[in-house]
Amino acid sequence: MKILVCISHVPDTTSKINFTDNNTKFDTNGVQFIIGPYDDYALARAVELKEASGATITVLNVGLADTEPTIRKALAIGADDAIRVNAEPTDSFFVASQIAAQAKGGGYDLILMGRESIDYNSGAVHGIVGEMLGIPSVSPVMKLEIEGVKAKLAREIEGGKEYLEVSLPFVAGCQEPIAEWKIPNMRGIMSARTKPLKVVEPVATDSGVRLEKFELPPAKGAVKMIAADNVVELVTLLKNEAKVL
Amino acid sequence: MNILVFTESAEGKIKKTSLEAVAFAHAMGGNVSAIAIGQVEQAELENLGKYGATRVLHAADEKLNQGVIQAYAAVLAKAFQDEQADVLVLADSSLGTPVGARVAAKLDASLASNVVQLPDTSSGFVVKRSIYTGKAFANVSLTKSKKVIGIKKNAAEVKEVGSPASVTAFQASLSAADFSTTITSSEKATGEVLLPEANIVVSGGRGMKGPEHWGAIEELAKTLGAATGCSKPVSDMGWRPHHEHVGQTGVKVAPQLYIAIGISGAIQHLAGVNSSKCIVVINKDADAPFFKAADYGIVGDAFDILPKLNEAIKAAR
Numbered sequence: 001m002k003i004l005v006c007i008s009h010v011p012d013t014t015s016k017i018n019f020t021d022n023n024t025k026f027d028t029n030g031v032q033f034i035i036g037p038y039d040d041y042a043l044a045r046a047v048e049l050k051e052a053s054g055a056t057i058t059v060l061n062v063g064l065a066d067t068e069p070t071i072r073k074a075l076a077i078g079a080d081d082a083i084r085v086n087a088e089p090t091d092s093f094f095v096a097s098q099i100a101a102q103a104k105g106g107g108y109d110l111i112l113m114g115r116e117s118i119d120y121n122s123g124a125v126h127g128i129v130g131e132m133l134g135i136p137s138v139s140p141v142m143k144l145e146i147e148g149v150k151a152k153l154a155r156e157i158e159g160g161k162e163y164l165e166v167s168l169p170f171v172a173g174c175q176e177p178i179a180e181w182k183i184p185n186m187r188g189i190m191s192a193r194t195k196p197l198k199v200v201e202p203v204a205t206d207s208g209v210r211l212e213k214f215e216l217p218p219a220k221g222a223v224k225m226i227a228a229d230n231v232v233e234l235v236t237l238l239k240n241e242a243k244v245l
Numbered sequence: 246m247n248i249l250v251f252t253e254s255a256e257g258k259i260k261k262t263s264l265e266a267v268a269f270a271h272a273m274g275g276n277v278s279a280i281a282i283g284q285v286e287q288a289e290l291e292n293l294g295k296y297g298a299t300r301v302l303h304a305a306d307e308k309l310n311q312g313v314i315q316a317y318a319a320v321l322a323k324a325f326q327d328e329q330a331d332v333l334v335l336a337d338s339s340l341g342t343p344v345g346a347r348v349a350a351k352l353d354a355s356l357a358s359n360v361v362q363l364p365d366t367s368s369g370f371v372v373k374r375s376i377y378t379g380k381a382f383a384n385v386s387l388t389k390s391k392k393v394i395g396i397k398k399n400a401a402e403v404k405e406v407g408s409p410a411s412v413t414a415f416q417a418s419l420s421a422a423d424f425s426t427t428i429t430s431s432e433k434a435t436g437e438v439l440l441p442e443a444n445i446v447v448s449g450g451r452g453m454k455g456p457e458h459w460g461a462i463e464e465l466a467k468t469l470g471a472a473t474g475c476s477k478p479v480s481d482m483g484w485r486p487h488h489e490h491v492g493q494t495g496v497k498v499a500p501q502l503y504i505a506i507g508i509s510g511a512i513q514h515l516a517g518v519n520s521s522k523c524i525v526v527i528n529k530d531a532d533a534p535f536f537k538a539a540d541y542g543i544v545g546d547a548f549d550i551l552p553k554l555n556e557a558i559k560a561a562r
Contacts (some may be wrong), residue, residue, distance in 0.1 A: 008247075011377070013378075013493050013512065013513050013516065014417060014512045015514075017377045017380045017381045019381070021251050037493070037494050038494065040326060043369045063344075072558075079392070088518070091385075092346070092356060093350075093355075096350070101561075102411045106337050109290065113440075114483065117461055118377070118378055118493065118551065119376065119377055120374075120376050120383070121353070121360070121375065121376055121377070121378060122346075122356075122358050123337075123343065123346070123358060124342065124343075124345070124346035124349070124356055124358060125344045125346075126343065126346070127314070127318075127342075127343045127344070127345075127346025127347040127350065127370070128346050128347070128350040128356075130315075130347060130350065131346075131350035131351055132349045132350060133320070134316075135424075136315055136425050136426045137314060137315070137316075137343065137346075137347065138314065138343075138426060139342075139343045140339060145480065145509040155339070156339060156444065156487070156488060157312075157339045157340070157409075157433070158255075158338060158439045158488075159434045159435035159437065159439040159488055160318060160431060160432045160434055160488060161432055162312075162428055162430075162431040163380065163428070163429045163431065163490070164426050164427060164428050164429060165426070165429055165431045166425065166426040166427070167425060170426075172488055175341070175398045176284075176487070176494055177487060194281030206389075207355070208354070208355030208356075208387060208388045208389030209355050209356070209357065209385050209386070209387060210385060210386040210388055211384075211385055211386075212301070212371055212385060212386055213383075214376075214381055214382065214383050214384075215381065215383070215384065216380075216381055216382075217371070217380075217381070217382070217519075220538065221539075221540070222522070223536050223538050223539045223541065223542045224427040224527075224539065224540065224541050224542070225541075225542050225543070225544070226541060227541070227544050228543050228544060228546070228549070228550060230553045231550060231553045231557045232535065233540055234543065234554070234557075234559045235554070235557045235558055236527065236558075236561070237541060238523070238525070239561060242308060242522075242523040242541075243503070244445075244502040245502070245503045245558070245561070245562070
């Protein structure tokens with residue numbers, strides 16, 4: 001089985017978000033970058049499938065050269081080789097077009113990624129890739145089992161889950177608890193250094209989305225503390241001041 | 246401008262978030278058509294007129310009673326073309342968001358999800374989207390002639406603006422490939438307020454000390470007509486089901502009121518609640534970081550405060 005795992009290179013979840021260049025650029029100063037947490041679940045499931053019944057895993061990232069440590073980490077976790085599409089991942093349509101271009105003719109049985117990247121939160125790349133390749137896409141997937149040429153999936157829905165069956169190949173946007181995150185071991189880290197990482201140039205697309213400017217939310221006012229023996233005051237404030245009751 | 250709105254339903258009723266989508270489209274101005282897919286009550290369909298739809302389409306094919314992503318995308322793309330729509334508006338959800346992505350690709354439309362306010366059309370078509378899990382916004386121009394926008398909860402206020410509309414049956418031309426995924430079964434909490442759609446959320450953390458103490462949280466939620474949520478450790482330990490996990494990698498909520506009990510307020514949890522209008526934090530640790538993100542706080546023992554709060558709210562309502 002051939003699995004393509006698409007990963008994003010995103011600020012750590014504890015990062016403070018700031019912008020530069022007149023609010024048109026993300027400020028990377030002091031920011032630690034990681035494999036997108038949802039993508040990390042997708043990768044972990046791919047590695048489990050490989051360990052259970054054999055598979056080759058190609059990891060794909062759309063990003064500039066600074067994402068290579070993140071790609072090497074994915075190789076250390078268990079991917080066999082990697083492709084980096086040398087471009088800034090500006091929006092879902094652009095990223096999906098690059099993934100589809102690489103996947104076409106690649107013979108992948110399974111294309112996995114996170115349900116969304118935690119920077120732009122669009123949750124759209126899996127759907128667009130599925131449409132571009134003319135194959136099913138399912139998201140958010142919390143369980144994935146392969147049975148021959150079919151897969152059994154569970155998808156999270158509001159207030160519960162939905163169980164599905166789908167034939168390979170398909171695209172899945174993954175989330176917990178599909179697998180446990182994997183921490184690379186020393187052998188993985190050593191072998192990742194020599195695993196093949198191919199750099200390709202992007203295909204031209206018109207995504208029809210152009211950034212004008214970023215914006216931070218207004219600062220939050222100070223918390224109002226209420227004595228533990230005076231919950232009545234809290235209720236009054238919620239009703240008359242905050243007007244939410 | 247012709248606007249098509251995808252209205253999602255559950256158990257025959259149009260979802261509240263979809264009514265917000267209709268209200269959003271109405272506020273954008275222009276001609277609003279709404280489309281519902283699968284089994285929906287007739288009165289619910291007609292009522293879409295009250296919230297701003299001038300035309301209501303209904304794709305009632307039996308095969309569409311379950312939300313199959315590809316099939317729904319095919320229906321919406323065809324309706325978009327038949328209605329000569331310029332914009333498709335839908336409410337972001339576990340179904341709406343992935344469906345919207347496929348529709349945008351089918352139509353070669355500009356796509357934006359998590360939109361939080363009406364587009365600015367003074368020069369082009371600029372939408373404001375929530376990014377970095379609620380920590381920032383991006384203003385983006387959608388430059389293609391066709392557009393698909395997914396709106397975040399509370400992007401529009403549901404108001405009655407018209408009268409019930411007549412309903413037109415919509416014939417979708419579906420192929421076998423549109424049903425290549427089969428939904429075999431589903432499990433869903435019934436009779437509860439659904440977390441992503443709730444106006445009030447009562448959430449518990451490790452400070453609740455165990456699943457056996459959730460009764461007090463459920464009582465308060467019942468009094469408030471609220472949904473119950475929890476922190477990641479609570480769902481990881483299996484005290485509560487995963488669909489109640491609020492946070493960075495769980496459900497992101499945007500209620501009017503979020504009450505956090507015994508949750509310390511890790512940054513990953515805050516990412517899931519930072520779109521709430523008002524946050525109340527109850528924690529016995531005065532140094533809990535959540536207090537910094539709260540509007541109101543009480544330092545004290547949850548087991549002591551919860552029943553008193555429940556009584557005080559009952560008395561005030």
